[in-house]
Amino acid sequence: MNLLKGLDKLILKIEEFILSYAVIIIALMVVGKALSRALFNYSPPFADEVSQIAIVVATFMGISYAARKGRHISMSAFYDLAPFKVRKILAIFIPLVTAIVLFVLTYFSALYVYDVYDSGRVTSALQMPAYYLYIFIPIGFFLGGIQFLRNMWINIKDRNEVYLGTDAKDYNDQTKHEVHEGTHL
Amino acid sequence: GGGNGDENAGGSEGQTYNWKFVTEEVDGQVQYEYAEEFAKRMKEKSDGAVNIEVYEFGGLGSETDQVEQLQNGAVEMAVMSPGFTGNMVKEGQIFALHFLFPDSVEKTQQILNDSEALNKDLRGKYEEHSISPLSYWTEGAMQWTSSKEISEPADFQNFKMRTQTSPLILESYKAYGADPTPMSWSELYTALDRGTVEGQENPIFFIGDASFYEVQDYMTISNHNNYVAMTTVNTDWYEGLNDEMKTMVDETVSEMQEWVFEEQKSQNEKWLEEIKNDDENPTEIVELTEEQREMFKEKAMPVRDFYRSDVSTVDGKILDKLQEEIKAAGE
Amino acid sequence: MVATLLTIMVVLLLLNFPMMIPLMAAPLIVLFMYFPNLDPMILMQQFSTGIEPYVLLAVPLFIFAADIMTTGKTSNRLLDFIGSFIGHVRGGYAVTTAAACTLFGAISGSTQATVVAIGKPMRERLLKIGYKDPTAIALIINSSDVALLVPPSIGMIIYGLVSGTSVGDLFIAGIIPGIIVFLSFAIYSVIYAKTKDIPLANKASWSERLKMTRKALLPLGFPIIIIGGIYTGIFSPTEAAGMSVLYAFILEVVIYRSIHLKELPKIARSTGLVTSAVFVLVAGGQAFTWVISFARIPQMITETVLGTNPSAVYVLLMVTIFFFIGCMFVDPIVVILVLTPIFYPAAMNAGIDPVHLGVVITFQAALGSATPPFGVDIFTASAVFNKPYLEVIKGTPPYIIMLVAISILLIFFEELSLILL
Ligand code: NA
Ligand code: NA
Numbered sequence: 001m002n003l004l005k006g007l008d009k010l011i012l013k014i015e016e017f018i019l020s021y022a023v024i025i026i027a028l029m030v031v032g033k034a035l036s037r038a039l040f041n042y043s044p045p046f047a048d049e050v051s052q053i054a055i056v057v058a059t060f061m062g063i064s065y066a067a068r069k070g071r072h073i074s075m076s077a078f079y080d081l082a083p084f085k086v087r088k089i090l091a092i093f094i095p096l097v098t099a100i101v102l103f104v105l106t107y108f109s110a111l112y113v114y115d116v117y118d119s120g121r122v123t124s125a126l127q128m129p130a131y132y133l134y135i136f137i138p139i140g141f142f143l144g145g146i147q148f149l150r151n152m153w154i155n156i157k158d159r160n161e162v163y164l165g166t167d168a169k170d171y172n173d174q175t176k177h178e179v180h181e182g183t184h185l
Numbered sequence: 186g187g188g189n190g191d192e193n194a195g196g197s198e199g200q201t202y203n204w205k206f207v208t209e210e211v212d213g214q215v216q217y218e219y220a221e222e223f224a225k226r227m228k229e230k231s232d233g234a235v236n237i238e239v240y241e242f243g244g245l246g247s248e249t250d251q252v253e254q255l256q257n258g259a260v261e262m263a264v265m266s267p268g269f270t271g272n273m274v275k276e277g278q279i280f281a282l283h284f285l286f287p288d289s290v291e292k293t294q295q296i297l298n299d300s301e302a303l304n305k306d307l308r309g310k311y312e313e314h315s316i317s318p319l320s321y322w323t324e325g326a327m328q329w330t331s332s333k334e335i336s337e338p339a340d341f342q343n344f345k346m347r348t349q350t351s352p353l354i355l356e357s358y359k360a361y362g363a364d365p366t367p368m369s370w371s372e373l374y375t376a377l378d379r380g381t382v383e384g385q386e387n388p389i390f391f392i393g394d395a396s397f398y399e400v401q402d403y404m405t406i407s408n409h410n411n412y413v414a415m416t417t418v419n420t421d422w423y424e425g426l427n428d429e430m431k432t433m434v435d436e437t438v439s440e441m442q443e444w445v446f447e448e449q450k451s452q453n454e455k456w457l458e459e460i461k462n463d464d465e466n467p468t469e470i471v472e473l474t475e476e477q478r479e480m481f482k483e484k485a486m487p488v489r490d491f492y493r494s495d496v497s498t499v500d501g502k503i504l505d506k507l508q509e510e511i512k513a514a515g516e
Numbered sequence: 517m518v519a520t521l522l523t524i525m526v527v528l529l530l531l532n533f534p535m536m537i538p539l540m541a542a543p544l545i546v547l548f549m550y551f552p553n554l555d556p557m558i559l560m561q562q563f564s565t566g567i568e569p570y571v572l573l574a575v576p577l578f579i580f581a582a583d584i585m586t587t588g589k590t591s592n593r594l595l596d597f598i599g600s601f602i603g604h605v606r607g608g609y610a611v612t613t614a615a616a617c618t619l620f621g622a623i624s625g626s627t628q629a630t631v632v633a634i635g636k637p638m639r640e641r642l643l644k645i646g647y648k649d650p651t652a653i654a655l656i657i658n659s660s661d662v663a664l665l666v667p668p669s670i671g672m673i674i675y676g677l678v679s680g681t682s683v684g685d686l687f688i689a690g691i692i693p694g695i696i697v698f699l700s701f702a703i704y705s706v707i708y709a710k711t712k713d714i715p716l717a718n719k720a721s722w723s724e725r726l727k728m729t730r731k732a733l734l735p736l737g738f739p740i741i742i743i744g745g746i747y748t749g750i751f752s753p754t755e756a757a758g759m760s761v762l763y764a765f766i767l768e769v770v771i772y773r774s775i776h777l778k779e780l781p782k783i784a785r786s787t788g789l790v791t792s793a794v795f796v797l798v799a800g801g802q803a804f805t806w807v808i809s810f811a812r813i814p815q816m817i818t819e820t821v822l823g824t825n826p827s828a829v830y831v832l833l834m835v836t837i838f839f840f841i842g843c844m845f846v847d848p849i850v851v852i853l854v855l856t857p858i859f860y861p862a863a864m865n866a867g868i869d870p871v872h873l874g875v876v877i878t879f880q881a882a883l884g885s886a887t888p889p890f891g892v893d894i895f896t897a898s899a900v901f902n903k904p905y906l907e908v909i910k911g912t913p914p915y916i917i918m919l920v921a922i923s924i925l926l927i928f929f930e931e932l933s934l935i936l937l
Pocket of ligand 2: 888
């Protein structure tokens with residue numbers, strides 16, 4: 001169990017690190033290119049490509065982190081009106097199906113990565129193998145699938161609360177009066 | 186992956202074919218018009234048995250996506266620019282070399298039709314990737330538009346030129362002393378307007394269609410190279426066609442060469458007139474003298490060595506052969 | 517096929533599935549059911565294609581800059597400065613929000629970036645002085661909309677290419693409709709503030725204003741860098757987003773020292789989280805678009821509704837409806853690319869001016885991205901403000917009513933766009 005906890009912590013740290021630095025790298029590349037062109041009349045050709053790699057990495061590696069924090073966007077209009085029991089059932093059912101879909105996506109995106117690898121395609125500026133970029137898609141889907149399974153599990157284990165993610169309890173139970181206040185518009 | 190056009194067998198006589206033909210341009214532009222005409226002719230010849238649906242650019246993703254869709258058989262046919270496959274079939278970047286083909290677009294088209302280097306050797310390179318180029322054709326010569334006059338290489342000094350990101354294209358503009366600036370298409374109009382970049386290259390019809398001339402003061406008729414497109418098919422699908430269909434496709438491909446030449450010519454001429462006559466957005470047309478053209482060509486020549494050493498996977502053999510053919514055609 | 521797509525989308529959404537699931541699963545299921553010969557790999561390339569456009573980078577960059585500014589002092593100083601001039605005016609903050617969103621949206625070219633960059637600080641101030649959250653968010657989302665209409669509009673640039681229409685003319689034609697939208701929002705804001713009795717600040721004295729101005733001198737560099745940088749052509753809009761991160765960093769970390777360098781990765785992480793939550797939907801939307809385009813669904817539907825020789829008003833009405841619905845699902849730029857060629861020939865036959873058509877299309881694209889049930893601006897607001905979906909859309913009806921009314925005006929009076937030409 002401790003080993004699992006340690007592993008969870010490690011994955012969390014890695015996810016956080018990747019998200020942080022993907023954003024910082026985008027900022028550095030875009031600013032660097034602009035300043036370099038304005039001051040030295042030179043546009044580093046790799047800058048755009050590095051930013052684009054970073055945005056793909058952030059997007060897909062962020063799936064599991066957002067799932068953990070319960071921050072994926074959903075149309076909660078009807079869910080929010082449901083009683084505790086219905087929400088509890090949904091909180092088990094939804095992550096399960098979501099995880100299954102993400103695993104299916106993992107499979108097909110892994111096949112796609114192999115296809116790109118096979119074609120030998122390189123990126124246009126850095127001339128590096130193009131599959132380096134796409135490999136983050138199956139990894140992101142897979143980690144996302146695992147995290148949604150964990151979201152399901154915590155809802156099965158703890159009978160008294162509804163969790164939107166392992167690190168996020170349902171706002172409907174926490175901030176009842178705050179939400180209520182906002183409704184008379 | 187293999188090709189799999191829907192074929193509804195109803196006895197060999199009543200068989201119908203549904204194929205998809207994707208292009209990199211939108212309705213009205215050269216590639217799209219080509220595909221529409223192609224579809225029309227195939228339908229007529231087959232008495233309605235061949236039904237080709239033409240897709241314009243936009244809904245099916247990026248140009249690179251479309252290449253992959255042809256490769257794994259989601260679409261059977263595609264008009265493709267070698268530029269968008271250059272990261273996979275390196276030899277295809279040959280068309281990005283400046284002043285390789287003759288100044289005359291007509292002569293260039295003749296070479297594209299007849300060249301063995303292209304129609305056999307380069308085609309072989311593509312077929313390693315399940316792409317069969319059945320023909321090469323020009324969409325018109327590429328021209329420069331700019332915010333200051335460009336008539337000799339010295340004018341490119343410290344000039345921010347929008348280009349694509351491939352190392353060969355960057356090298357081509359560095360050779361003139363310009364500062365090649367990669368920039369996405371969607372930002373280009375505003376960037377030209379505000380002077381973030383000072384110039385760009387495209388065939389005239391595209392310069393007109395995308396309104397670039399509205400935010401540029403000069404257009405140099407540089408004819409520095411041609412925008413070449415290829416009519417491509419999925420190799421496995423094509424090889425699997427019955428003889429009758431294959432002959433029909435080949436015939437149509439070859440008769441379309443003349444048609445598309447006239448099409449690009451009339452579109453480019455029409456837009457040239459429109460750009461010249463737009464008094465609200467005046468654009469000065471700069472014609473190069475033979476001397477000025479030679480000056481550019483001289484600067485561009487060393488880039489061919491870069492192509493041989495840094496791009497080509499066959500030490501420039503296809504380029505060498507093509508150069509011979511071009512030379513022979515000139516005599 | 518359309519029924520299958522819609523059923524999957526609606527059922528999964530109403531059940532409160534993460535929105536990426538219907539967007540990514542529905543195209544996959546349609547492929548399995550209707551195109552069994554096709555390799556589903558095709559959809560995977562679309563995921564990355566959807567988020568690769570360079571202009572989209574402005575979104576995480578503006579989120580990052582806004583996160584730095586609101587964590588530190590910059591944002592409050594700017595808002596105090598604005599407040600000292602308009603705090604005593606009825607609806608002053610709301611009108612300022614509308615103006616700032618319109619202006620910023622026009623310049624940055626991204627409605628999403630505007631929701632973040634202007635919306636984030638302005639919302640906090642609006643809440644502080646007594647506005648309800650749904651009202652504040654609706655105001656922000658909808659004023660950011662107008663971004664697509666005011667030059668240099670990316671939507672118009674794309675329409676210009678697809679249709680061969682002059683981009684310069686389109687820019688000019690968008691001005692009056694843009695102003696009408698802004699004015700209606702402004703008038704509504706004043707009326708709202710009056711009827712809801714939003715408390716007013718005391719009118720600031722000129723010495724107070726001077727003090728606030730002095731404190732805001734450095735933060736005022738923001739608009740100068742962004743607007744000045746783009747208009748003089750030193751930076752592209754995306755680069756201006758990058759420069760605003762740099763400037764926020766210099767102010768907060770170097771000059772005010774309100775943020776320690778060590779805290780920066782934590783701020784970036786929160787930016788990354790929000791970016792991911794929004795961009796997985798953009799990725800899914802692209803795959804969704806691919807299936808719809810591949811199956812020729814827009815052509816099928818429009819052929820049926822347009823019939824032969826439709827009248828100009830009818831065509832414009834259909835354009836309005838289709839672009840509106842399309843933009844509920846996917847990025848407005850993609851919708852313009854896909855739908856324009858389908859309607860353009862019918863519109864020309866009916867004698868509609870291509871420039872006017874462009875304005876109507878751009879207007880609907882903008883409106884669609886801020887209207888429930890789907891919409892990139894709603895997603896962005898939900899992610900950035902960390903608010904449940906219902907809270908985000910609850911305040912939108914008055915704005916939708918205003919925008920629909922202006923749409924109808926546009927259909928019947930093409931002069932609104934053409935008179936300045
Ligand atoms: Na001009
Ligand atoms: Na919407």
